[in-house]
Amino acid sequence: MMVAAVEQKPRVLVVLVNYNDWQNTRECLKSLKNLDYVLFDVALVDNSDKEDALVGFKRWVLHDDDDLTTAFPELVNENSSNQFQYVFGDQLDEGRMDEGSCIFYLRTQNKGFAAANNHAIRSCQDRSYQYYWLLNNDTIVRPEALSALLECASVSFSKVGIIGATIMQYYNPEKLQGIGGRYNKWLGKVSEVGANDSVSNLDHYSSSQFDYVIGASMFVSSAFVNEVGLMDDDLFLYYEELDWCLRGRKYGWTYTYCPKALVYHKQGASINREKNSRGNSELSDYYAVRNRLLIARRYFAYTLLTLYPSFIKFIITRLFYRQYDRIHMFFRILANPRRHYFEYKADRYEYT
Numbered sequence: 001m002m003v004a005a006v007e008q009k010p011r012v013l014v015v016l017v018n019y020n021d022w023q024n025t026r027e028c029l030k031s032l033k034n035l036d037y038v039l040f041d042v043a044l045v046d047n048s049d050k051e052d053a054l055v056g057f058k059r060w061v062l063h064d065d066d067d068l069t070t071a072f073p074e075l076v077n078e079n080s081s082n083q084f085q086y087v088f089g090d091q092l093d094e095g096r097m098d099e100g101s102c103i104f105y106l107r108t109q110n111k112g113f114a115a116a117n118n119h120a121i122r123s124c125q126d127r128s129y130q131y132y133w134l135l136n137n138d139t140i141v142r143p144e145a146l147s148a149l150l151e152c153a154s155v156s157f158s159k160v161g162i163i164g165a166t167i168m169q170y171y172n173p174e175k176l177q178g179i180g181g182r183y184n185k186w187l188g189k190v191s192e193v194g195a196n197d198s199v200s201n202l203d204h205y206s207s208s209q210f211d212y213v214i215g216a217s218m219f220v221s222s223a224f225v226n227e228v229g230l231m232d233d234d235l236f237l238y239y240e241e242l243d244w245c246l247r248g249r250k251y252g253w254t255y256t257y258c259p260k261a262l263v264y265h266k267q268g269a270s271i272n273r274e275k276n277s278r279g280n281s282e283l284s285d286y287y288a289v290r291n292r293l294l295i296a297r298r299y300f301a302y303t304l305l306t307l308y309p310s311f312i313k314f315i316i317t318r319l320f321y322r323q324y325d326r327i328h329m330f331f332r333i334l335a336n337p338r339r340h341y342f343e344y345k346a347d348r349y350e351y352t
Helices: 022-033 053-062 089-096 115-126 145-153 198-206 220-226 238-248 283-299 300-320 324-335 341-350
Strands: 012-018 040-046 084-088 101-107 131-135 139-141 159-168 173-176 180-184 189-194 217-221 254-265
Touching: 012 022, 012 115, 022 040, 022 053, 022 089, 022 139, 022 300, 040 053, 040 115, 040 283, 053 101, 101 115, 131 220, 145 159, 145 217, 145 254, 159 198, 159 220, 159 238, 173 189, 173 198, 173 217, 217 220, 220 238, 238 254, 238 283, 283 300, 283 324, 283 341, 324 341
Parallel strands: 012 040, 012 131, 040 101, 084 101, 159 254
Antiparallel strands: 131 217, 139 254, 159 173, 159 217, 180 189
């Protein structure tokens, strides 16, 4: 008598990247603890530049008290019996793989968003995860989000490599951040489909309307990673998810989003802006310009004739803000877009 094989439920690795931002990371972890699907682990990559990063981890994550500031207490209060086991980088082999969940704390230098996520996947790749859920640390998720993503993955008949979520605005939860991203190759600009629309209009949108999955929540199959490879470390900040999706299309992969997977996102204001300044930070401006150029050169070289004039708005805006050094920076990027921000900074200080 033959006994039918029992289908094993997939185990998922959730990846969070922390950069001097324990309050948001802690809130995200607490929402993950309430997921109704418990076969998952968390790889927490700490890019913090402070020496006491581990102290911060223990203070903000391990410390069980009620001082967490949140707009969603119903999502972060511990309503689940799922308990996290904390495993540090040199103890990865000791982390259990049963009904409980592990948090793998991985300390590394800040080499950008893509590099941090890649480090987590490489460190845990031999643990046979079927899916990687790359999630921004300034998000919180609803309890059914992971179950919904897995359900979408199970009913996808085409070669779907990455599944997005319904990303909503944390501070205005009745409004969408977006369901996916659209890329204008002639201008090198990205936009989010459904941005600022009411959540009640969600039925008006479909996966056919976007070109890539929003990086705040990317549910990635291990088969996609094995064939396409990891994200491009060289991009450091911005356009990583677009590059990944464009590269995947060359291998025949498609993308969709899961309407029932609800994620609230604060949209990373600490990265984009500097205190006591107007407009984006210099780091943000640098990679926004640099990576627009790199993506165009890599995939759509024939659009460079329209891309270069599109930067006139950037120059005018920086003139308005009297940020004349940004205009100098812009032309230095045009001269050598392969160079990173820290290299540009080193050259600038050398000759001043």
